[in-house]
Amino acid sequence: MIIYRDLISGDELASDTSKIIDAGNGLWEIDGKMVTKGAENFALEGANPSAEGEDAEDGTDDTKVTVLDLADQFRLQKIEGGMSKKAYQGELKKYMKALTEKLKEKGTPEEDIKKFQSEAPAAAKKILGNWENYDIYQGESMDENGMYVLVDFREDGMTPYATIWKWGLEEYKV
Numbered sequence: 820m821i822i823y824r825d826l827i828s829g830d831e832l833a834s835d836t837s838k839i840i841d842a843g844n845g846l847w848e849i850d851g852k853m854v855t856k857g858a859e860n861f862a863l864e865g866a867n868p869s870a871e872g873e874d875a876e877d878g879t880d881d882t883k884v885t886v887l888d889l890a891d892q893f894r895l896q897k898i899e900g901g902m903s904k905k906a907y908q909g910e911l912k913k914y915m916k917a918l919t920e921k922l923k924e925k926g927t928p929e930e931d932i933k934k935f936q937s938e939a940p941a942a943a944k945k946i947l948g949n950w951e952n953y954d955i956y957q958g959e960s961m962d963e964n965g966m967y968v969l970v971d972f973r974e975d976g977m978t979p980y981a982t983i984w985k986w987g988l989e990e991y992k993v
Contacts, residue, residue, distance in 0.1 A: 821990045825966045840980075919936065952972075
């Protein structure tokens, strides 16, 4: 399995176990799904609840929560209340600068850096054109220079997908 980490923060953001679509201009779209967590029965097999006085509470947790599987698996933190388009544009400029520096530091070939820089404006335009539809997440560390993971739903209204910058990822095998 390959895990994709944010090049700047080091946070794990995705893995190759999800469907990854190259959306062009340096963006990936990663399909996810909504999953229900909770309501698990924690009674041990072979235990006698009546003998232990646990009949009334049979070991179940009644709290059910529906979550995005990607957010749950990679401990992505949702930015409650979202972010204005203008604020995101400012954050995106900082991110692009930090990512360019990180790519240079990492020894990325100059032609790849130029390709990233030439693709970024079209990708930003695509993101900003759909801004109202996104839920915004960040990696576990909430690094101020880290990548924002933008989540929207496909046309079917049921399938969530995350939009991320492929240039801002490093992969490692586990």
